[in-house]
Amino acid sequence: MYSDRIKHPALQHKLITAQEAAGMIRNNTVVGSSGFTQSGDSKVVLPALAERATHDPLQITLITGASLGHGTDGLLANAHALHRRLPFQVDPVLRKSINKGEVLFIDQHLSETAEQLKSGHFPHMDIAILEAALIEEDGSIVPTTSVGNSAAFAQLADKIIIELNISVPLSVNGLHDIFYTGNFPNHRIIPVTRPDMRIGRTSIPVDPEKIIGIVITDIQDSAADIAAPDAATTAIAGHLLEFFNYEIKKGRLTQSLLPLQAGIGKVANSVLTGLLNSDFHDLTMYSEVLQDSTFDLIDAGKMLFASGSSITVSAPYYEKIFREIERYKKHIVLRPQDISNAAEVIRRLGVISINTALECDIYGNVNSTHIGGTHMMNGIGGSGDFARNAYLSIFVTSAAGKNNDISRIVPMVPHVDHSEHDVDVIVTENGLADLRNLAPRERAKLMIAHCAHAEYRPHLQDYFTEACQAGGQTPHLLHKVFDWHTQYKNTGSMKKEVLEPEIY
Amino acid sequence: MYSDRIKHPALQHKLITAQEAAGMIRNNTVVGSSGFTQSGDSKVVLPALAERATHDPLQITLITGASLGHGTDGLLANAHALHRRLPFQVDPVLRKSINKGEVLFIDQHLSETAEQLKSGHFPHMDIAILEAALIEEDGSIVPTTSVGNSAAFAQLADKIIIELNISVPLSVNGLHDIFYTGNFPNHRIIPVTRPDMRIGRTSIPVDPEKIIGIVITDIQDSAADIAAPDAATTAIAGHLLEFFNYEIKKGRLTQSLLPLQAGIGKVANSVLTGLLNSDFHDLTMYSEVLQDSTFDLIDAGKMLFASGSSITVSAPYYEKIFREIERYKKHIVLRPQDISNAAEVIRRLGVISINTALECDIYGNVNSTHIGGTHMMNGIGGSGDFARNAYLSIFVTSAAGKNNDISRIVPMVPHVDHSEHDVDVIVTENGLADLRNLAPRERAKLMIAHCAHAEYRPHLQDYFTEACQAGGQTPHLLHKVFDWHTQYKNTGSMKKEVLEPEIY
């Protein structure tokens, strides 16, 4: 059975059901799972574990690459099966449990989880659940649509359960590039000097003795659901492309730019779509996630090569990519996330990184994670890995939200994920602020004039003017710096009329 | 004249006075200067420029490696000669001008200045003033007690003024290791895999045509003035050494630890002094600054090798180092700051970084720069370069300051230089909080129990308890989160009695 996918003979006898696999997971252990931005995740074992937990209570620490698809995190949270969760999630149900303090969430730079695990501070990983397309003769496994932390988990876990996904064509073999940095003090150089450079092997080495079961599945990845460009995202993309053109005119970039990283979401998608209808050419990506627009650019001959850790696309794109995988393999590679997000490579290649902010402050600090400064949205993900070391670190956001009841440019962000030191450019639909090599007071002027929403601009200006009277490198009025956020919490709006009601 | 120090024959005719050199600096230009943590700085040309500016007004953008010695930044600020200053300073006079908004200060990661300059966004550098011990036959220069950004400035500046410092022995030749990473998209790998590895050349290549003048000086570096260990710093060092021993027992470290980085100051000095009387051996450093204690460890045979960008020591140590430079050259190397502080190398070597915080919050965010969230102290320096990529990122601070009127553990820091994602361990004289792989609510408990000062502990606990009732991943009460800071500003104390006065 499945001898085309299980080439190691002894392993052919290890087929088990998802329920049997879930039964092997013990209470109070650390479990690793493949899965990065919804792709290549555990499709049946983790859901079966959630099912089991509803009648056989248990709690685990679950470590993944990044987010899982199919609402699996929500199933696990509902079943109270998660004690601790890292390094990233996007699930609305799990999010509630995290914010209630029921699940301990460690919000971690995606490049760092494998390093942290290797260092041995974290409790030992008992079982890893790894989706694979194929098990080679030597027991090594060929992953599917993501690599994430699977290579590290395969090394570190005591036992391994394979989810063999037969919906993924065998021809994905060759898509992946598996490289290990090793342990201190013998950590190796990551020798990537171009996005298209392969430095490792195509499968993840696995000790066949560790494989305690193989579960067959044909469930596909959750399809990405990317909102079509709207007026705001199109305007943001427009400002950004204009900025790139300006940089080219100044001789600081060429029409091939530098390797791009783009966070998932509609703004990033709009920017990449904007590149499609432009004079830019011979583009490359060194990113986390390859999305629809990446493949559009490849198909249009605009993009030569894209390196990532996962393919997260909409349903028709999955179909097309699998159908034409041999062609795409010449243009893409999937790497472990400690390589796709490595500080070393990001700095060396001079990546242009484009990520979305929840809110920004007038001095260029960015909140990517905490709504109202307290409630977790998703997590920092790879945004910090890229923003810190990028050649150009760009954050995009709409100027205001919820019918303008929220200004996304605020006096001070109540949670800092990316500090003023790490943010080069901020773009909203109103305009772009190039903050490079400016002092904080200069940045504030640009942020207010270019990025703020017209409705909030005068109030930001008032705040800034008054703060400057109190002095400092970064003028602030701490006694009222979060008045806008407090008012929003109390009244549902940051708008000034509510803040200072007219007296009749 | 000086033919032993000026080996390029044509350059022997370029001797000028400091005043003549200062006269070559034009208004509204960008000037680079050697100097890193007070060493290897311009001793006569910048002071002469300050002098000139008092009667012949001009303003420049001054870029250095890091801080200058001899109060030079203060002289320049007093003479209103600084329009813009980057990337770091420690001068009380300049600090005042910065905080008044008179000097535009760009507080930058020390690793990034050279990258930013190479990218061409910043206005072109007109003149670089570089201290050297020696000019070689080919015009290349051998730096003195620091490398800083001198290698980059030599490449990027249109013109170069050399300050030839004859108080520095010629035998420093061989101490430095100059390596260029090059420009995007052909940025090179930095191949350092051990602290003692040399990857470049011993002198900084300089086009002799660019040298417009050579000024002779014999002024020595400002001596470092390091306070002796006191009860608090000794306690902090004790906690840290106990922690290292615990990590060794757990098998996560060996008695050689991993390469150390230590910020300048009395705590770092105490820790290194603590290592002197311990069982640790075969230690190494991969740091910015080599200070007195580094040389004590080398002399004691405890430290095999130390890599840095400058030697910043007290007067007797300068004397001893210069006297025995041939011996020390086997144990130390000075590198450009984009190499000493390179993310790539710090991560690869697994550096243990120890830096000082102005204040920390209960969730592990660190303020290194802004007093009261607004007023610049020194700058982030290299602390972010190291903290982000270190194997262990440690911050130390006293639990309280100014007769306990300031708690240095606060509900929220009003400026974030190092976010919760980047901080592993926080130590005060009260104890150590190991924050690795903990969720924010878990971190808060440790910070309050282990690090806070007894006087503030119950109030932090009250804040945290109340905040938890409002929920969230990182519970906060934004409407009163900065009450302690505001009260300190208004009354000179954060103490609770003042906050809620008894009613008689």
Ligand SMILES: CC(C)(COP(=O)(O)OP(=O)(O)OC[C@H]1O[C@@H](n2cnc3c(N)ncnc32)[C@H](O)[C@@H]1OP(=O)(O)O)[C@@H](O)C(=O)NCCC(=O)NCCS
């Ligand atoms: C920051 C991030 C959440 C933005 O994603 P997005 O889909 O553009 O988010 P939105 O702008 O729709 O905002 C999400 C929600 O928060 C709300 N929100 C945003 N800012 C808010 C604020 N300041 N106060 C209150 N609510 C706010 C929005 O209104 C929206 O609520 P809704 O779902 O009820 O409409 C997302 O990009 C992210 O998780 N980033 C971190 C990880 C990352 O950058 N990874 C990089 C590579 S993938």
Ligand SMILES: CC(C)(COP(=O)(O)OP(=O)(O)OC[C@H]1O[C@@H](n2cnc3c(N)ncnc32)[C@H](O)[C@@H]1OP(=O)(O)O)[C@@H](O)C(=O)NCCC(=O)NCCS
């Ligand atoms: C953070 C840093 C300023 C601490 O240095 P330090 O010498 O230990 O500083 P101190 O604890 O003496 O504090 C400096 C002053 O600020 C005051 N201060 C500290 N925290 C304060 C607070 N929360 N509110 C008000 N004042 C505060 C202190 O009382 C002291 O004032 P004083 O000079 O009037 O006594 C210093 O380490 C630094 O500049 N770090 C950033 C750069 C860096 O880390 N480089 C790394 C490698 S060198």
